[in-house]
Structure formats: structure tokens, C-alpha cells
Amino acid sequence: MSAETPDYRTTVFLPETEFPMRGDLPKREPDWLARWERIGIYDRLREKLGRPPFVLHDGPPYANGHLHIGHALNKILKDFIVRSQQMMGKDSRYVPGWDCHGLPIEWKIEEQYRAKGLNKDDVDTVAFRQECRRFAEGWIDIQREEFKRLGVTGKWDDPYLTMDYHAEAVIADEFMKLLMNGSLYQGSKPVMWSPVEKTALAEAEVEYHDHTSHQVWVRFKPRIVGGETVSPADDLLHAFVVIWTTTPWTIPQNRAVAFNPAIAYGLYRVEASAETANAKPGETILLADKLAEAVMTAAKVENFTRLREVSADELQGLTLSHPFHGVDGGNGEWDYPVPMLPGDHVTDDVGTGFVHTAPSHGDDDYQLGLKFGLPMTYNVEPDGSYRADLPIFGGQQIITPEGKEGPANVSVIKALHGAGALLAKGKLKHSYPHSWRSKAPLIYRNTPQWFAAIDRKLDDGMGTYGDTIRTRALTSIDQLVRWTPPTGRNRLYSMIENRPDWVLSRQRAWGVPLTCFVKKGAKPTAPDFLLRNAELNARIVAAFEAEGADVWYTAGFKERMLAGIADPAAYDQVFDVLDVWFDSGSTHAFVLRDRVDGTADGIADLYLEGTDQHRGWFHSSMLQACATKGRAPYRGVLTHGFTLDEKGMKMSKSLGNTVAPQEVIKDYGADILRLWVAQSDYTTDLRIGKEILKGVADSYRRLRNTMRFLLGNLAGFAEAERVAPADMPELERWVLHRLAELDEVVRKGYAAYDFQGVFQALFNFCTVDLSAFYFDIRKDALYCDAPASANRRAARTVLDLLFHRLTTWLAPMLVFTMEDVWLARFPGDDNSVHLQDIPETPADWRNPELAAKWDGIRRARRGVTAALEVQRTAKVIGASLEAAPVVHVEDPDLLAALKSVDFADICITSDLQLTADPAPNEAFRLPEAPGVAVVFETALGEKCERCWKILPDVGSHAHPCTCARCNAALG
The missing domain is CATH 3.30.2320.20 (Class I aminoacyl-tRNA synthetases (RS))
Incomplete structure (x- = not known):
């Protein structure tokens, strides 16, 4: 610019805003959190009366450690829903909660005891439970702050805790409903058992990992000629039935051998074998035809002959001896007949076609035992060792306290070899159940446990959706619940369709006790075994309300409860604690039903958790509510995937590929983490890492620039400037059309929990329709037109309409940034974008003909x-x-x-x-x-020094070096 050229820079209406280009989110977000808490936004929203309720019921996280990225994903998704429903006109309530009882906390306290050389069993139960309570309280406080730091709204000052006295009272009350409606029973059956943790585990507490097991092929020899239809031929009486198992430690508990009548079996003779083989030439063995060659290979048999087919009737006519018969020094421990029994569970896919059956150590075995009256064995102790007086193997451990393999398997294999029963042995790597807490291998173990019978008919007056827990659950899944994504329905349906009875009891101390009394000397099947009394139940509930569940363990409690109802000396008090999944499954009662911010019918609009909760919280809540409420406790279920690293690998500390939400927040801010969730398809597994976060941050910058443009060009906007849509130029009316389209996309997307779809539509609109098109075109009018010009007024009116919609549309996802944007325009001590609703958008803004015309213009x-x-x-x-x-x-x-x-x-x-x-x-x-x-x-022409257009008329006006438009604007 030469000395003679006028400087018109001060006459141009450039954007004016103090809204910074850089978000500086890690530093500034805590101030907004403090502000929201100070002005009480969550409670102020509850004051908006007459709005239909929407309740997302929080699946309680466990109070025992810092949050991981999966926690962040879960809570952020919940927050998207709670906020978007609120801004679409609902009274959207969210009460966060915590799961407080259970083994993980108890395990931590036990570790502390062991470090001090103390024995948990020597400590008073109430004192131990109180230590567990204090441990949970400490982590609740930590996790609460970490969740709040994510920008998650909710009733943080009054969450629900499963260890609150009222919660414990309700959990006990819900349990006693099972007692009263007849679904509760005590049974002795094999359950998944952790020798390390010395307790039964629920299916949801089990995970599967590769494990190398011993595998053995074992000979059973015929014992007695018998059978109702056919007596065995002489060649079968001298043949061995061979079984295969990967749990040699269960052999001492064998009570039968199962076969399948639908499988083809043969009698085989060993002709030649390797020098090191246990199989001897001339011996005959019975095998499934499809598996004979594989068995012979394992047994190092070099040549063999199939002598003949063996029928199912012949097999059933055989009775076998236990492999350890006569090797126990005359004790007689294994001196009993081992029947051959038909079973549909036997296959010829692997093994020998014959299944060693130990009813105390497997569900198929147990079911076969029930059918044919096989006796149960009690050879395995809670710590995973054989009972001390078991011959040969007494006291030996299957799993050590450290979770390693004990000597039991090898001892059994050696004893089989010594008895001449071992045909072959080897190792097998396969998927095997482990405790998800201790990571130690599990066993099936027969113990007396308390169960909820899910197929028992209930006469409780709640039969609208079925008369058993299972039928109510399956009906609820199909008729009452909306599944997001729809595949969630199939997962839960198949799990509940095929699941066994619910094991309710745990042999631990930190939890809600099974509040029941059993008659001394009575069999569990006796009608008077359980004391059923409504007045007694009410006393227990009142005591828990006043003193918490600890009171169950205080001296004299039984006598106090039974006074005037039954003779305390005639009853035993049960001291097992409830499966913690029953605790969390009962939350619908003490949160949805009992709280003032719950629901009128005790049913949530939505449960939202990861896909693993089909066998966890969704599952236990469904069963529990169907038992005590008659139906599902939710109308909708949303499931999300797991978090993976950038390469799609599972995160693990040992691989060093974990991403901690606290670190992301420190580097980028919580809104970047929230934006990562918004950009992702949560129905599948989500990847996260440094490069992905850099891309998210770039998207954030582009959005922030859009909002900064709006703020800068709305400086000083007044209602007097507003232009009615009918008086706007076509370009502005096209923007209104796009807003009407987007309003429908946003509302439908939020209603369908499609956050990725909402964000993508808004991001594309901001970057393509606005920044690269509308803003680009209208900069000239906004900067250079006179304030009263029709184009500038129309453009500013549209920017105002854009501002109100974009801030509220994006506020559920970018909670901090949209607050920053809102307050930059509407400052105030008690103002907040989160107190706003999404504005209604007039339907008559839609103009498909105009949109079609402008599609051509844009091309x-x-x-x-x-x-x-x-x-x-x-x-x-x-x-x-x-x-x-x-x-x-x-x-x-x-x-x-x-x-x-x-x-x-x-x-x-x-x-x-x-x-x-x-x-x-x-x-x-x-x-x-x-x-x-x-x-x-x-x-x-010449360049206008004010608007920079090159026009023939520049220099011919009163203001030097200007075009006609700029000359008029300068007055």
C-alpha cells in the first residue's frame, strides 16, 4: 500500500471475538466443571416440570481401581444419551452407582492381611466387612472425580451404592421373595469353583484362556455279566472300554462310563505296538469306529484289526470295574460297579466315543447321574485338594493356592500306570476356564449351594409374561425390549434359553448374606427345610435398614429375629453371601423403584453396557427382575464393543499398549476423548492410540474454527437486524433448508443412539456446507457490506440461527467446548448451554426445489x-x-x-x-x-482497496480507490 493509498482496514467489519483459536482444554475444562457444580445444573434441569421422564439406569462399575479407557467409553456414551434426551425435551435423569460387595475387594483386604502375617479366618467377620467397606468408599471417591472429569452429568452428590443400608435391605428383601415364591432351593451339584478364591463363581466371572492339560486314555475292564436285554459275549468280557479325559484328577470320582447309541462302535485287537507302548499285542479294546485310528496312534499301536461291530445293547449290558479297584490296600474305596450308560452328550468328534463320568465334576456328568441315580462324591475340598483320608491321593492339591497345577494329576496318572489302566498319555493345549479375578484355572466341584430354579412354576400373581423365570425372560426379550444393536437380542436370548439354574451362594464374607434359616436335621427336599415367614422377613429388612447387613453376623441376631416366630435352637442361620450379580441385578428395586428420581413403574428406559454384559448385568438383571417383578427391568438395551489399540490388538499392560483416559485428558482434554467416542462406531470394537487421537484433534480444530467464525461475525447482533426467511436471498434460504434437514437427522439420530451418524452429519455440514461454501461466499458481504444491507442482515440472521442449533446439537458430545462457545456470546454467572433445549426448527424451512436448484449451482x-x-x-x-x-x-x-x-x-x-x-x-x-x-x-479494472474486487468503476467514486458498493458503505 503506497503512501497515497487510503487505508480502509478499520472500515471493514472483520470478525470480533475473544473466543480463542486454541481450546487449551486440559487447563480450562476443570473451571467449567467447578462452575457447573456451583450453579447446580443437574438439579436445575430437574426443576423443568411437565416433561416426560427418560431414565438411563447406570450399570454399576466396581469400586476397586482407577478408570480404564473402557470405563471412559461407557460413561461418555451414557452422557451423550442423558444430555441429548434432556435437550430434546425429556426429564433425563441419571443416577450413577457403584457395585461394592464381592470377591475383588475381599481379595484386596486378604492380601493386606497376608502381608501383615494375619489370617482372615481369625478376624471378626464384622470387622473384616468394615475394612472392605472402607476400601470401597475410598475408591468410590476417586472414581467419582475421574468420571466427573470426563464431563459426565448426573446426581454425583447422591449416587447409589450396593453397600448402602437401604440397598442391602432391598437386596435381602428381593432374595426373600425367591424364598417365598418357591424358586429358592439348596442343591448339591457341580459348579464352577475357584480353589484359589475358595468359592463358587458365576458364568460372568469366568474367562477362557489357553491352558495345557494332561490327557490320558484309560482302560476300564468288565466286572460283572449283567444287563436286562443282552448278556455280553465272551469276547467283550475280556476287552477294555477306553475313555479319554483332560482332567485325570477326576478319575478317583468316576461312577460310570457313558456311550451314545447313535455312534458306531467296534471291537479292536492290537496286533503290534511300539516297544515303549502300554498297549500289548493281543489285547482287545472297545472304541468308536471314527476315533479308532487316532486312539491307536496315540497309544503307539503299529497294527490293529477290527474284529466286529458292537451294538448299543451289548454296551449297555456291560458293567465295568473302577481302574483303581483293589489298589487301595484293601480299603474298598473304589470297590463298586461302574455301569455303562447311554448319553446323548457323547460324540465321536474327539476322544474314544466313551466318556468317563464323574457326577460331582461336570454338568453333563451330573445330569446323567441324576437320570440314573448315580451317587455323588465329596473327595475335593474348597482349596482344591483331595480330602485327607482319600487313599493314595489324600491331601494332594489339584490347583495350588498360587493358582498353579498341584501334584494331583501326575499322581493319578502314575497310579493308573501302576494299576495297568493307562493306555496312553500326553499333553493338550486348549481353551480352559479361569477366574477373571485371580486368573487361576477353575475346576468343577460338587458342593451344596443355593440356587434359583429358573424353570419352576411360580404362583406369585405375576404371570403376564410367563410362569417361570426363564419364560418371563425370553418373552421380555422378544416383546418388551428394544435392542441396540439388534444382534444383542440374539445373544441374550440364546444364553438364557440354554442356561442352568442360577447359583446364588458364595462362600465368602463381603456381601449381602442369604437371609434364610434352615431346619436342623431336615433334608433340603423337605417341605419345612426352609423357614418361610413374612413377619420374619420384615424384621430382617428393618434390621438391615437400620444397621446394614453387618447385623446378620452379630451375636444373638438369630434369636432376636426368630423370637416369637420359631425356636432358634431348631434352625441354622445361613452365612453364605449372595452372588454380587444378584446385588447389581436388584438395583432396579432400590434405584428405579425406590428413589424419588426413579421411575413410576420401576422400569428403566435404557440399560447400557459392553457386550460382555449379556452374560453379566443385562443377564442377572433380567433373571432377578423376572423372578421378583415378573418382567424385564428395562425397555431398551444398548451394547458397545471393547477398546483396542491402533493395530486392533487387545490392550494389556504387559504389551505396553494401554491408553489411560487420564493421560488423554492431560494431553488433549476430555472433549477430545468424547469426540473420539462420537466419531466411532461403538457397536464394534473401537481403536484408540496416538495417531488416532491426532486425527480426532484435527477434526476438533476444524469444528472449533466453525464456531469461532460464527461468534466473530455475530458480534453486536441485535434483534432489530433479524430478517424473516421469506425476505432472505436464496443462499440463506438454502442454509435454512439444510438446517431443517439436519434437525430431523439430529433428532432421529439421538433418539436411535446413533452418535456417529449425528456427528458425521454435523461435521460434514460445518466443514463442507458452511466453511468451504456458505462462509466462504458470505465473508465478502459480512465484512464489506453496509450494516443495513439486506445481504449482510440476512447472513447475520442465518448465523444466529446456526449458532443456536449447532451449539445445542453438539453440546451433548462436546460439553466443554459448546459451553465455551455459548458463554462467549451469552456470558452470565448462572448461564449455560446445558440449560437449553434444542430449538424447534420450522418445517416450512424445507424447500426441496430450492435445494435441487442449488445442488446444480454448487456443481x-x-x-x-x-x-x-x-x-x-x-x-x-x-x-x-x-x-x-x-x-x-x-x-x-x-x-x-x-x-x-x-x-x-x-x-x-x-x-x-x-x-x-x-x-x-x-x-x-x-x-x-x-x-x-x-x-x-x-x-x-482496478483493485478496490476495501473489498479487493477488481472492477472497472474503481476510482470513479467520492472515496478514492473504492468500488460503488464500498463507496456507499463508507457513506
């Missing part, structure tokens, strides 16, 4: 801008305002549309000529804009 514009970019790259021009292209348009309708608007303004050129003349061959053509060809021409 033609792309052809022009691409042509100008070629000239810019060649350094023919430096800016598009230096151009005045000639645009050849073949389609007469498109040509008419382009002539009806100021196409030069839309292309940001100083001039532009439209023509229907055929385009010369050298004209620029863009495949995406067919029928449009551009011939480059430079603009004629």
Missing part, C-alpha cells in the same frame, strides 16, 4: 473453482478475485439457475460471464460438473 461452482485453482497453481493469479471467467453451460435449466443468482459472488470472482455458446476445446472441464466448461479470463 457448476466446483467446475469454476477447479479451473481457477489450475491458474493459481501456475501462478497466473494469486487470488480468485483476479479472475473473470467465461462459463459455458450446456443445460438451459442450469444456465437459467446460474443467471438468477450472482454467480460471480458465489464463485468469489470479480466478474463472470455465463453463456450457452459451445465451449472451445481448450476450456477447462471437471468430470464432476458435466456440461460446464470454463475459459479463464482476468478481471478488468
Whole structure:
């Protein structure tokens, strides 16, 4: 600019805003959190009366450690829903909660005891439980702050805890409903057992890992001639039945051998074998035909002959001896017949076609035992060792206290070899159940446990959806619940359809006790075994309300409860504690039903957790509510995937690929973490890592720039400027049409919990429709038009409408940033975007005909801008305002549309000529804009020093070096 050239910079209406380009989120977010807490936003929203309720019931995290990225994903998704439902007109309530009882906390306290050389069993139960309570309280306080730091709204000052006295009272009350409706029973059956933790485990507490097991092929020899239909032929009486197992330690508990009548079996003779083989030439063995060759290979048999087919009737006519018969020094421990029994569970896919059956150590075995009256054995102690007086193996451990393999398997294998019963042995790597807490291998162990019978008919007056727990659950799944994604329905349905009775009891101390009394000397099947009394139940509930569940363990409690109801000396008090899944499964009662911010019918609109909760919280809540409420406790279930690293690998500390939410927040801020969730498809597993977060941060910057443009160009906007839609130029009315379209997309997307769809639509709108198109075009009018000009007023009106919609549309996802944007325009001590609703968008803003017209205009514009970019790259021009292209348009309708608007303004050129003349061959053509060809021409005239357009009239007005528009604006 020369000394003679006027400086018009101060006359241009450049954006004015204190909204910073950089978010500085890690530093600034805590201030907003403190502000929200100070002005009590969550409670103020509850004061908006007359709104339909929406309740997302929180699946309680466990109070025993810092949050991981999966926690963050879960809570952020919940927050998206709670906030979006609120801003769409609901009374959206969210009460966070914690799961407080159970083995993980108890295990931590035991570790502390062991470090001090103390024995947990020597400590008073109440004192031990109180230590567990204090441990949980400490982690609840830590996790609460970590969750709040994510920007999650909710009733943080009054969460629910499963260890609150009222919660413990309700859990006990819900349990006693099972006692009263007849679904509770005590049974002795094999359950998944952790020798390390000395307790039964629920299916949800079990995970499967590769494990190398011993495998053995064991000979059983015939014992007695018998059978109701056919007596065995002589050749079978001298043949061995061979079984295969990967749990040699269960052999001492064998009570039968199972076969399948549908399988083809044969009698085989060993002709030759390796020198080191246990199989001897001449011996005969019974095998499934499909498996004979594999068994012979394992047994190092070099040549064998199939002698004949063996029928199912012949097999059933055999009775076998236990492999350890006669090897126990005359004790007689294994001196009993081992029957051959038909069983559908036997296959010829692997093994021998014969299944060693120990009813105390496997569900199939147990079911077969029930059917044929096989006796149970009690050879294995809670710590995973054989009972001390078991011959040969007494006291030996299957699993050590450290979770390693004990000597039991090897001892059994050696004893089998010594007894001549071992045909072959080996090792097998396979998937095996482990405790998800201790990571130690599990065993099936027969113990007396308390169960909820899920197929027992209930006469409780709640039979609308079925008369058993299972039928109510399956009916609820199909008729009462909306599944997001829909595949969640199939997972839970199949799990509940095939699950066994619910093992309710745990042999631990930290939990809600099974509040029941059993008659001394009575069999569990006796009608008077359980004391059922409504007055007694009410006393227990009242005591728990007043003193918590610890009171169950205080001296004299039994006598106090039974006084005037039954003779305390005639009853034993049960001291097992409830499965913690029963605790969390009961939360619908003490949260949804009992709290003032619950629901009228005690049913949640939504449960939301990871896919693992189909066998966890979704599952236990369904069963528990169907037992005590008659139906599902939820109307909707949403499941999300797991978090993986950038390469798609499972996160693990040993691999060093974990991403801690605290670290992301420290580096980027919580809104970046929230934006990562919004951009992701949560229905599958989600990847996260440094490069992914960099991409998220880039998206954030682009969005922030959009909002900064709005704020800068709305400075000083007043209602007097507002222009009615009917008086706006077409371009502004096209923006209104897009807002009407987006309003439907956003509302439908939020209602369907499709956050990725909502975000993608809004991000594309901001970056493509606004930043790259509308803002780009209207900068000239906003900066250079006179304040009273129709174009500038219309543009500012549209920016105001955009502001109110974008801030509220994005607020559920970008809670901190949209608050920053809102307060930059509407400051105030008690103001917040989170107190707003999404504004209604008039349906008459939609204008499909106008939208179709502008689709054509935008395509033609792309052809022009691409042509100008070629000239810019060649350094023919430096800016598009230096151009005045000639645009050849073949389609007469498109040509008419382009002539009806100021196409030069839309292309940001100083001039532009439209023509229907055929385009010369050298004209620029863009495949995406067919029928449009551009011939480059430079603009004629001088450059206006105010708006920078090059026009012929510049210099001919009162204000030097200006065009007519700028001269008028300067007055």
C-alpha cells in the first residue's frame, strides 16, 4: 500500500471475538466443571416440570481401581444419551452407582492381611466387612472425580451404592421373595469353583484362556455279566472300554462310563505296538469306529484289526470295574460297579466315543447321574485338594493356592500306570476356564449351594409374561425390549434359553448374606427345610435398614429375629453371601423403584453396557427382575464393543499398549476423548492410540474454527437486524433448508443412539456446507457490506440461527467446548448451554426445489473453482478475485439457475460471464460438473482497496480507490 493509498482496514467489519483459536482444554475444562457444580445444573434441569421422564439406569462399575479407557467409553456414551434426551425435551435423569460387595475387594483386604502375617479366618467377620467397606468408599471417591472429569452429568452428590443400608435391605428383601415364591432351593451339584478364591463363581466371572492339560486314555475292564436285554459275549468280557479325559484328577470320582447309541462302535485287537507302548499285542479294546485310528496312534499301536461291530445293547449290558479297584490296600474305596450308560452328550468328534463320568465334576456328568441315580462324591475340598483320608491321593492339591497345577494329576496318572489302566498319555493345549479375578484355572466341584430354579412354576400373581423365570425372560426379550444393536437380542436370548439354574451362594464374607434359616436335621427336599415367614422377613429388612447387613453376623441376631416366630435352637442361620450379580441385578428395586428420581413403574428406559454384559448385568438383571417383578427391568438395551489399540490388538499392560483416559485428558482434554467416542462406531470394537487421537484433534480444530467464525461475525447482533426467511436471498434460504434437514437427522439420530451418524452429519455440514461454501461466499458481504444491507442482515440472521442449533446439537458430545462457545456470546454467572433445549426448527424451512436448484449451482461452482485453482497453481493469479471467467453451460435449466443468482459472488470472482455458446476445446472441464466448461479470463479494472474486487468503476467514486458498493458503505 503506497503512501497515497487510503487505508480502509478499520472500515471493514472483520470478525470480533475473544473466543480463542486454541481450546487449551486440559487447563480450562476443570473451571467449567467447578462452575457447573456451583450453579447446580443437574438439579436445575430437574426443576423443568411437565416433561416426560427418560431414565438411563447406570450399570454399576466396581469400586476397586482407577478408570480404564473402557470405563471412559461407557460413561461418555451414557452422557451423550442423558444430555441429548434432556435437550430434546425429556426429564433425563441419571443416577450413577457403584457395585461394592464381592470377591475383588475381599481379595484386596486378604492380601493386606497376608502381608501383615494375619489370617482372615481369625478376624471378626464384622470387622473384616468394615475394612472392605472402607476400601470401597475410598475408591468410590476417586472414581467419582475421574468420571466427573470426563464431563459426565448426573446426581454425583447422591449416587447409589450396593453397600448402602437401604440397598442391602432391598437386596435381602428381593432374595426373600425367591424364598417365598418357591424358586429358592439348596442343591448339591457341580459348579464352577475357584480353589484359589475358595468359592463358587458365576458364568460372568469366568474367562477362557489357553491352558495345557494332561490327557490320558484309560482302560476300564468288565466286572460283572449283567444287563436286562443282552448278556455280553465272551469276547467283550475280556476287552477294555477306553475313555479319554483332560482332567485325570477326576478319575478317583468316576461312577460310570457313558456311550451314545447313535455312534458306531467296534471291537479292536492290537496286533503290534511300539516297544515303549502300554498297549500289548493281543489285547482287545472297545472304541468308536471314527476315533479308532487316532486312539491307536496315540497309544503307539503299529497294527490293529477290527474284529466286529458292537451294538448299543451289548454296551449297555456291560458293567465295568473302577481302574483303581483293589489298589487301595484293601480299603474298598473304589470297590463298586461302574455301569455303562447311554448319553446323548457323547460324540465321536474327539476322544474314544466313551466318556468317563464323574457326577460331582461336570454338568453333563451330573445330569446323567441324576437320570440314573448315580451317587455323588465329596473327595475335593474348597482349596482344591483331595480330602485327607482319600487313599493314595489324600491331601494332594489339584490347583495350588498360587493358582498353579498341584501334584494331583501326575499322581493319578502314575497310579493308573501302576494299576495297568493307562493306555496312553500326553499333553493338550486348549481353551480352559479361569477366574477373571485371580486368573487361576477353575475346576468343577460338587458342593451344596443355593440356587434359583429358573424353570419352576411360580404362583406369585405375576404371570403376564410367563410362569417361570426363564419364560418371563425370553418373552421380555422378544416383546418388551428394544435392542441396540439388534444382534444383542440374539445373544441374550440364546444364553438364557440354554442356561442352568442360577447359583446364588458364595462362600465368602463381603456381601449381602442369604437371609434364610434352615431346619436342623431336615433334608433340603423337605417341605419345612426352609423357614418361610413374612413377619420374619420384615424384621430382617428393618434390621438391615437400620444397621446394614453387618447385623446378620452379630451375636444373638438369630434369636432376636426368630423370637416369637420359631425356636432358634431348631434352625441354622445361613452365612453364605449372595452372588454380587444378584446385588447389581436388584438395583432396579432400590434405584428405579425406590428413589424419588426413579421411575413410576420401576422400569428403566435404557440399560447400557459392553457386550460382555449379556452374560453379566443385562443377564442377572433380567433373571432377578423376572423372578421378583415378573418382567424385564428395562425397555431398551444398548451394547458397545471393547477398546483396542491402533493395530486392533487387545490392550494389556504387559504389551505396553494401554491408553489411560487420564493421560488423554492431560494431553488433549476430555472433549477430545468424547469426540473420539462420537466419531466411532461403538457397536464394534473401537481403536484408540496416538495417531488416532491426532486425527480426532484435527477434526476438533476444524469444528472449533466453525464456531469461532460464527461468534466473530455475530458480534453486536441485535434483534432489530433479524430478517424473516421469506425476505432472505436464496443462499440463506438454502442454509435454512439444510438446517431443517439436519434437525430431523439430529433428532432421529439421538433418539436411535446413533452418535456417529449425528456427528458425521454435523461435521460434514460445518466443514463442507458452511466453511468451504456458505462462509466462504458470505465473508465478502459480512465484512464489506453496509450494516443495513439486506445481504449482510440476512447472513447475520442465518448465523444466529446456526449458532443456536449447532451449539445445542453438539453440546451433548462436546460439553466443554459448546459451553465455551455459548458463554462467549451469552456470558452470565448462572448461564449455560446445558440449560437449553434444542430449538424447534420450522418445517416450512424445507424447500426441496430450492435445494435441487442449488445442488446444480454448487456443481457448476466446483467446475469454476477447479479451473481457477489450475491458474493459481501456475501462478497466473494469486487470488480468485483476479479472475473473470467465461462459463459455458450446456443445460438451459442450469444456465437459467446460474443467471438468477450472482454467480460471480458465489464463485468469489470479480466478474463472470455465463453463456450457452459451445465451449472451445481448450476450456477447462471437471468430470464432476458435466456440461460446464470454463475459459479463464482476468478481471478488468482496478483493485478496490476495501473489498479487493477488481472492477472497472474503481476510482470513479467520492472515496478514492473504492468500488460503488464500498463507496456507499463508507457513506
